[in-house]
Amino acid sequence: MSHKLAAVIGVGQTHHRAKRGDVSMAGLLREAIDRAMTDAQVTFNDIDAIVIGKAPDLFEGVMMPELYLAEALGAPGKPLLRVHTAGSVGGSTAIVAASLVEAGIHERVLTVAFEKQSESNAMWALSVPVPFIMPVHAGAGGYFAPHVRSYIRRSGAPTHIGAIVAAKDRQNALKNPYAHLQNPDTTVESVLASQMLWDPIRYDETCPSSDGAIALVIASEDAVAKSDIKNPAWIHGTQMRSEPTTAAERDQVNPQAGRDASAALWKQAGIKSPIDEIDCAEIYVPFSWFEPMWLENLGFAEPGDGWKLTEAGETRIEGKIPVNMSGGVLSSNPIGASGMLRFGEAALQVMGEAGEHQVEGAKKALGHAYGGGSQFFAMWVVGADKPSH
C-alpha cells in the first residue's frame, strides 16, 4: 500500500517577539493562519481538518487550549487534533497533518503551531518537582551544556565554533522580517565576548524566549492540481523517532533516534548523499553548538567532522549546505512553533518564497526538530518537484 502525495501550498507566520501583548492567543494564531490561507489561496470552507501543536499547556496556563481556540481555528464542525511531543512538536504536528492527506482521508488540512510564553512563566512550568525523578533545575542550557562539552571533547572542535554559528544565524535573521532577534552587530568576536552562562555555552549562543505562531496548508495532489498554486512544496518524506530520556547506553551527543530517523528519511526521499542532494536545511539549533552536532547526527558529515563544515563557512546561505537561513531557533524560539517554523522555512525555500534569505535554486530542503532531552525527533524533506522515485 503506497501513500498519496501531499504538498505544502501555504505558509504563514507571525512576527516573533518576547511579548506579543497586542494579541490574545487566538489573535496570535489568526495572524499566522490568515497569512497561510492567503498564501494558499483558500478559505476555511476549503479546509477539511485542523491539526494544532504546542509545547506544555503550563507555558500559557490553559488546559488543552485548542478547545477554547476552536472558533479561532475555524474548527467547529470539523475534526481537530492536538499534538504535543515536547520541543519536536512543531515538526510532529506538520507530519500528522501531512499524514491525513497522505492517507487519502482529507484534501486540505490546516496545521498550526504556537507558543505564547509571555502569558505564563516557562521557567516555572519546567521546574515543577516530579516524584521519583532527579530534579535538574538548571534550565535547558544547564541540561544541554554537558552534551556540548562532550561533543567538543569527542570531536576536538575549536571552542569558537559555537560563536561562528551564533553570528551566522543572527546575521541571517536580519534578512527575515519575522525573526525575533534583530541584532545587526553580532560577530564571532562579540559572541565570544558575551557572558558565559553554562560553560561552554555563552549568552549569545542561546535562543530567545518568544511569542509566535506558524501555520501551513497541506493539500493533496488533486487539490494542488485544481488550485492556482504553481510552486507547491512536495513532501518527499517524513519521519519521527523517540528514545528514553535516560538509559545507560544512550548516546546523548549523537542520539540513535536522530540517526535512525534521518537514515529512514533519506531512504524514503531517495537521497543517497544528503550533503550533495539537499540544497538547504532548517535544523533545530536552540544552542549554537547543536549545528555541528546535528550535521553529524543527520549524516551531512561523518561523526566528529560537523564542525569543519561550520568553520569552513559551508553552512552560510552561499555555502555547500546552508543551515538556518531564516535565523533559526537561535533568533526566534516560540517553543511549540519552533519545529514547524523549520518545516515551514524548508517549504518556503523550495517554493522560492524565502525572500532575502532565499537559497538560490533550492530544490530540496530539510526541516528538522528535536525535543525532550535530545530524545524526540521529527523531520521532513520537501522538494520543488514531485518525488521521482
Place this chain on the structure above:
Amino acid sequence: MTRDVAIVGFSQRQMKEFDGSPTCVELLVPIFQELWEQTGWTKTDIGFWCSGSSDYLAGRAFSFVSAVDAIGALPPVMESHVEMDAAWALYEAWVKIQTGLVDSALVYGFGKSSAGVLRRVLSLQMDPYTVTPLWADAVSLAAIQARAGLESGAFDESQMADVVARSMTDAASNDSAIRKGATTADDVLAQPLYADPLRRWDCAPVSDGASAMIITAADAPGFDKLKGNKAWITGFEHRVEPGALNSRDLKVSESTKSAGAAAGVDGVDLAELHAPFSHQELILKDALGLGDDVRINPSGGALTANPMFTAGLNRIGEAARQVWAGDSQRALAHATSGPALQQNLVLTMEARA
C-alpha cells in the same frame, strides 16, 4: 478506500485512586505485558506508538515523556503523543496505518485525576481571558447542560435516573468499575441533589486509570502469528464544536451527530458511549439515532469509572471485547472531550473472520 485495520488487544486499569504515587512507567509496564500475552506479539511487531494524556492533570510539564521509558524504547521507536483522550491517539495511529508507512500500532493513555481537584482543574479548559477567572467548574457546566435539556423537555429526571440505575447494575459484574451494584431509578432519585439538577450518581466518579490497545492492518507482516481475536474498524470520525457555551445548543450534540453519520452507525447492536454525566448519554443516544434495541454501555460506562484521558479509549476497548466474545456483530464506541460534550469521536467495528 481505507485499509482494513483490526483491534486485536486491549488492557486497562481503572480505580478510585492509584495506591501511592506510581509513575507513568509503573502504570504502563504491566498493561503492555498483558497486551503481549493477548496477542503473542512483542515490541518489535509494533510499527507506531501513540499516547494520550494531559500535563495539567499531572500538574507538570512534559508528563508523557517518562512514559516512553515503559516501551523500552532503545532501539528507538516511531512515536507520537496527543494532549487528548487516548481515543484520539488511536485515531492518529489509525491514520498512520492508512498512509501505508506503518502496519501496526500500540496506543496508550493514562491519567491520575485524584492528584488534584478535577472539576477545578478542568475549568482551565475554558476561555482563559473571560471564563476561567470565574472558575466555571466542569460539574456545574454539565448541570447547566442538564437543566437546558430538562426545561426544554428533551428528557426528564426519570430517564436520567434510569441511565444511572442501568449503568450501576451492569457494572456489578465489571471488576474494574469503581461505583457499582444493583440499583433502581428510585434509589437514584432518593439521593440528594449535588449540582442541581445533578445528583452525585449522575456524575462520573473521579477516577485514575491507564489503558492500552493494539491495532493492526490485515496485511501486517506479523498478522499470521497473532493469537488474539479481531474487531475490524469500519468507521472512524471525530468533530469539534465551538468552545463558547452560548454558541451551541447544549441540548443536542451536533458533533456526535455528524461524526456518527460519517462513520456509519447503521446496524450497530451495541454502543459504548462516553457520557460522564447521565443526561449526556441521552443526548448522545439521540444524536446517534440509536434505537432501544441497541445495548448501551454493558460495561457500566463512564458513570461507573471515568479515568481522564483513557475513558474514551476504554469505551473502544470495552466494545471490542464484546465483539471478540461474539456478543456483538457490529458495535459503536464513542469518546468525548471538553466541557459539555464539545468534542466527540465515533468508531464503529464489526466481527469478521
